[in-house]
Amino acid sequence: MDLVYTPEQIEFRRKARDWLKENVPGTRPSSREEAAAYDKAWQRRLHDGGWAGLNWPKEYGGAALTGIQSLIWFEECERANAPAYGLMSIAQTHAGPTLIARASEDLKAFHLPRILRGESLWCQGFSEPGAGSDLASLKTKGVIDGDHIVVTGQKIWTTGASTADYQELLVRTDPDSERHRGLTWIICDMRSPGITIRPIETMMGESAINEVFYDEVRIPISNVVGDINGGWSVAMSTLAFERGTTFLRDQISLSAKVERAIDLARRTPLADGRFAIEDSAIAEKLAELKAEGLGHRAMAVANVSNVDRTGSPGPEGSMVKLLVGGTYKALGEVVTEILGLGMLDYDHSRASNPWAYDFMNSWVVTIAGGTSEIQKEIIADRVLELPRAR
Numbered sequence: 001m002d003l004v005y006t007p008e009q010i011e012f013r014r015k016a017r018d019w020l021k022e023n024v025p026g027t028r029p030s031s032r033e034e035a036a037a038y039d040k041a042w043q044r045r046l047h048d049g050g051w052a053g054l055n056w057p058k059e060y061g062g063a064a065l066t067g068i069q070s071l072i073w074f075e076e077c078e079r080a081n082a083p084a085y086g087l088m089s090i091a092q093t094h095a096g097p098t099l100i101a102r103a104s105e106d107l108k109a110f111h112l113p114r115i116l117r118g119e120s121l122w123c124q125g126f127s128e129p130g131a132g133s134d135l136a137s138l139k140t141k142g143v144i145d146g147d148h149i150v151v152t153g154q155k156i157w158t159t160g161a162s163t164a165d166y167q168e169l170l171v172r173t174d175p176d177s178e179r180h181r182g183l184t185w186i187i188c189d190m191r192s193p194g195i196t197i198r199p200i201e202t203m204m205g206e207s208a209i210n211e212v213f214y215d216e217v218r219i220p221i222s223n224v225v226g227d228i229n230g231g232w233s234v235a236m237s238t239l240a241f242e243r244g245t246t247f248l249r250d251q252i253s254l255s256a257k258v259e260r261a262i263d264l265a266r267r268t269p270l271a272d273g274r275f276a277i278e279d280s281a282i283a284e285k286l287a288e289l290k291a292e293g294l295g296h297r298a299m300a301v302a303n304v305s306n307v308d309r310t311g312s313p314g315p316e317g318s319m320v321k322l323l324v325g326g327t328y329k330a331l332g333e334v335v336t337e338i339l340g341l342g343m344l345d346y347d348h349s350r351a352s353n354p355w356a357y358d359f360m361n362s363w364v365v366t367i368a369g370g371t372s373e374i375q376k377e378i379i380a381d382r383v384l385e386l387p388r389a390r
């Protein structure tokens with residue numbers, strides 16, 4: 001691994017910086033519908049500027065960036081305060097790549113350009129009330145009826161369901177099957193009759209996540225990705241893309257937040273009148289978080305180099321997810337020591353107190369996309385190749 005940027009990479013950074021300087025939009029609105037429109041418009045602008053589908057192949061309209069170029073791009077996005085994918089995240093970072101890897105040419109031709117142009121939002125319908133970490137125990141059933149699959153059941157924690165156009169939906173199509181056999185990965189049009197969406201309000205005061213109920217929802221069999229009853233391996237590709245690439249920018253944003261916390265500690269007096277940074281326990285914790293950020297970065301560089309070499313994300317993405325989640329939580333704890341009761345000043349919107357929002361959101365990072373405990377299992381099993389306990 002060469003940590004010195006090549007002249008081409010330096011030139012790439014300059015090009016990204018110049019484009020972002022001209023194109024970064026204003027603040028993202030907080031209402032769900034307006035935020036969806038904003039995320040779509042940003043994606044359209046990225047598309048028109050040649051920055052859509054960062055690591056998708058050129059033949060599918062992607063920018064075909066290497067992992068290192070993606071990392072440089074995200075660093076420049078952070079520097080320019082450019083929006084994250086927001087509600088476009090699922091479409092861009094795992095639905096699209098899964099379709100590229102596993103879908104029919106017809107499905108690719110229909111969906112990929114729409115995703116790249118910011119015309120369709122996606123959500124992920126994997127988790128159920130009794131099937132989260134243990135995804136293979138899912139029960140939502142899909143009954144084959146002529147050229148349709150008729151879906152009945154319930155999903156939960158579906159981020160962005162109310163604004164999504166399509167869903168990556170995992171159902172049990174073989175009623176006699178056990179565990180991961182007999183599942184099918186299918187594209188569900190979220191406006192199909194028989195779908196009911198019920199928002200769940202989080203402690204942050206948002207309602208981006210939902211329960212989704214399916215009452216005999218008819219989905220054409222042509223929407224199946226991979227094989228009928230062969231959906232488990234497609235779902236594993238989706239999760240590998242999700243864990244492999246989604247957290248690249250998170251690790252960069254987190255380091256920027258640590259820098260802002262250091263600045264906050266320099267400006268904020270404690271009850272005894274000293275600035276928080278003069279408290280050696282606080283200063284030490286902030287220094288640790290800064291060092292952890294450098295460690296995450298080194299790991300992310302190693303991971304993207306690996307993806308560049310092998311062509312697909314490996315289980316190492318789980319390490320970045322696990323460690324970034326831990327640092328994010330620890331950052332919230334030290335900021336609570338700095339701000340004291342000020343941390344409680346929160347009126348159900350991110351803008352009212354971004355520090356309190358981040359602290360509450362740090363729990364999300366340790367649960368969504370697979371809990372920290374599950375990431376540890378993956379690391380033990382697939383990275384360290386430790387013997388299984390059971």
Ligand SMILES: Cc1cc2nc3c(=O)[nH]c(=O)nc-3n(C[C@H](O)[C@H](O)[C@H](O)COP(=O)(O)OP(=O)(O)OC[C@H]3O[C@@H](n4cnc5c(N)ncnc54)[C@H](O)[C@@H]3O)c2cc1C
Nearest residue numbers: 124125126127132133157158159364367368369370371373
């Ligand atoms: C904000 C948010 C957004 C989400 N968005 C989506 C989405 O868009 N689409 C979607 O499909 N899902 C989504 N999820 C669901 C998420 O993937 C699950 O919540 C997660 O996988 C955990 O499943 P669970 O909630 O059923 O908890 P459980 O699996 O019941 O876990 C409960 C606890 O037991 C621990 N545990 C379970 N099994 C083991 C084990 N084998 N070893 C050690 N510990 C274990 C877990 O780590 C956890 O601490 C979202 C969740 C959240 C919180």
